[in-house]
Amino acid sequence: MSSTTINPWLVVKEGMRLEPITLGSHVSYWIRHSPRRLLYSQSYYKFAGKLIGPGHSILDLGCGEGLGTWVLAKECGRAQGVDFDAEAIDAAKTNWQSDAIQFSCEDFFEARLGRFDAIVALDVIEHIPADHSEKWIRMIQDHLTEYGIAILGTPNITAQQYASEVARAGHVNLYSGDRLRDQLKRHFHQVFLFGANDEVVHTGYLPMAHYLIAVCCRKRQGGPA
Amino acid sequence: MNQTPSFQARQQWQQVRDRFDGPNWRLGKHWSYNLFVDPKRLGFVLSRYKFAAKMACAGCDVLELGCSEGIGTAILAESARSYTGVDLDTEAIRAATENWNQPAIRFIEDDFLGKVYGQFDSVVSLDVIEHIAIEREHEFFETMVRNLADEGIAVIGTPNQTAGVYASVASREGHINLYTADRFRRTIEQFFHTVFLFGMNDEIVHVGFEPMAHYLLAVGCNPKKGDRA
Numbered sequence: 163m164s165s166t167t168i169n170p171w172l173v174v175k176e177g178m179r180l181e182p183i184t185l186g187s188h189v190s191y192w193i194r195h196s197p198r199r200l201l202y203s204q205s206y207y208k209f210a211g212k213l214i215g216p217g218h219s220i221l222d223l224g225c226g227e228g229l230g231t232w233v234l235a236k237e238c239g240r241a242q243g244v245d246f247d248a249e250a251i252d253a254a255k256t257n258w259q260s261d262a263i264q265f266s267c268e269d270f271f272e273a274r275l276g277r278f279d280a281i282v283a284l285d286v287i288e289h290i291p292a293d294h295s296e297k298w299i300r301m302i303q304d305h306l307t308e309y310g311i312a313i314l315g316t317p318n319i320t321a322q323q324y325a326s327e328v329a330r331a332g333h334v335n336l337y338s339g340d341r342l343r344d345q346l347k348r349h350f351h352q353v354f355l356f357g358a359n360d361e362v363v364h365t366g367y368l369p370m371a372h373y374l375i376a377v378c379c380r381k382r383q384g385g386p387a
Numbered sequence: 388m389n390q391t392p393s394f395q396a397r398q399q400w401q402q403v404r405d406r407f408d409g410p411n412w413r414l415g416k417h418w419s420y421n422l423f424v425d426p427k428r429l430g431f432v433l434s435r436y437k438f439a440a441k442m443a444c445a446g447c448d449v450l451e452l453g454c455s456e457g458i459g460t461a462i463l464a465e466s467a468r469s470y471t472g473v474d475l476d477t478e479a480i481r482a483a484t485e486n487w488n489q490p491a492i493r494f495i496e497d498d499f500l501g502k503v504y505g506q507f508d509s510v511v512s513l514d515v516i517e518h519i520a521i522e523r524e525h526e527f528f529e530t531m532v533r534n535l536a537d538e539g540i541a542v543i544g545t546p547n548q549t550a551g552v553y554a555s556v557a558s559r560e561g562h563i564n565l566y567t568a569d570r571f572r573r574t575i576e577q578f579f580h581t582v583f584l585f586g587m588n589d590e591i592v593h594v595g596f597e598p599m600a601h602y603l604l605a606v607g608c609n610p611k612k613g614d615r616a
Contacts, residue, residue, distance in 0.1 A: 208594065209594055212584075212594035213583050213584075213594065215572070215582075215584070309580040309581055309609060311581065351538040351608075351609075352538065352540060352581075352608045352609075354442055354583070354606070363593075363594070364592070365437070365438055365441035365442075365592070377583065379581045379608050379609065380538060380580075380581070380608065380609050
């Protein structure tokens with residue numbers, strides 16, 4: 163054996179030259195208290211990105227620190243993340259620097275960001291008081307192209323009894339599968355509803371799904387039905 | 388009095404049994420063969436139908452192109468307003484018709500290419516397109532579009548080309564037009580404004596790496612009527 167044998171792992175490591183990523187306070191809290199949350203959160207984003215497909219412009223509404231926005235950018239080519247949490251947006255801007263992605267701190271109720279082929283909003287609608295949810299859906303419609311797709315994810319109301327205190331504090335508008343479908347059907351011609359348990363997205367019996375994902379297409383013109 | 392535990396159990400079971408009304412189901416040649424030779428096939432075929440039903444059938448008028456013996460009819464029709472199944476196999480349509488006697492369910496024996504049966508909310512077609520020569524595939528999709536309402540939904544399923552190497556000799560002979568995920572998506576995008584592509588392995592529908600999916604399922608919405616790209 164020659165004494166100059168190179169450790170193959172060092173060769174691999176040499177290829178990974180990149181600035182280290184420092185996560186913000188929100189995701190850091192998850193990692194400390196509920197690390198599995200990262201798995202299913204990323205898998206919802208993967209599901210959304212795969213359904214939208216490559217070559218589309220995407221708005222990630224309520225993007226937080228942008229871990230999922232990065233999945234969308236990698237899957238679909240381009241993504242823009244917005245959130246009203248300035249600290250989260252700072253972390254996102256620092257960590258995900260690429261031509262394929264951009265972030266801004268916005269109040270979505272006031273925002274005019276242009277039109278997108280797809281909008282992804284995971285874990286947002288349950289934080290919006292029920293009497294504002296119609297306005298929020300109309301804001302989404304205003305940011306979609308004619309055949310644009312909206313993918314909304316939210317915890318199932320049937321899982322609320324198992325939610326942590328922190329989670330419960332923010333959930334002011336939880337949905338059942340039926341209520342989510344009914345409300346969205348008034349604004350979009352097609353609504354496909356999926357359930358998710360852990361990382362698995364499926365079409366099983368909705369009251370037993372931990373999480374709900376609605377895929378909406380073709381906004382109705384001229385107001386809700 | 389014979390009140391042994393066994394007697395009571397039988398009595399209870401008989402009460403359950405008495406509820407099984409209606410004639411026995413009679414499978415036709417196609418599904419009798421499938422069930423005998425490859426019994427697990429029934430599982431994944433029915434789960435394809437279940438996925439289609441969940442995507443596109445609740446409250447809808449549903450058309451199935453290539454319904455064979457109507458093995459998926461129960462699942463597609465369960466939440467639908469009406470169901471119409473079309474197939475060119477005389478024997479299969481006869482088997483389907485004998486099992487179903489409901490006003491909202493009808494079967495038509497016909498070569499559906501180029502035909503219009505109405506304006507349906509959803510059109511489902513599983514394991515059909517791979518049997519149609521590539522020169523005629525556009526007729527298949529045009530038929531779907533012409534049978535769909537403006538905001539209608541199509542669910543199309545076909546084996547992945549990458550799984551062709553594992554297929555039985557009989558399957559390979561029939562599969563004259565297998566699709567990769569890319570070609571499947573690109574083809575359907577010519578006929579629908581919105582396309583969602585899923586993969587399937589056994590009964591599991593997913594969005595994983597497409598070349599490793601055994602089966603492909605596409606949901607096409609908003610048919611391009613007269614404005615085909």
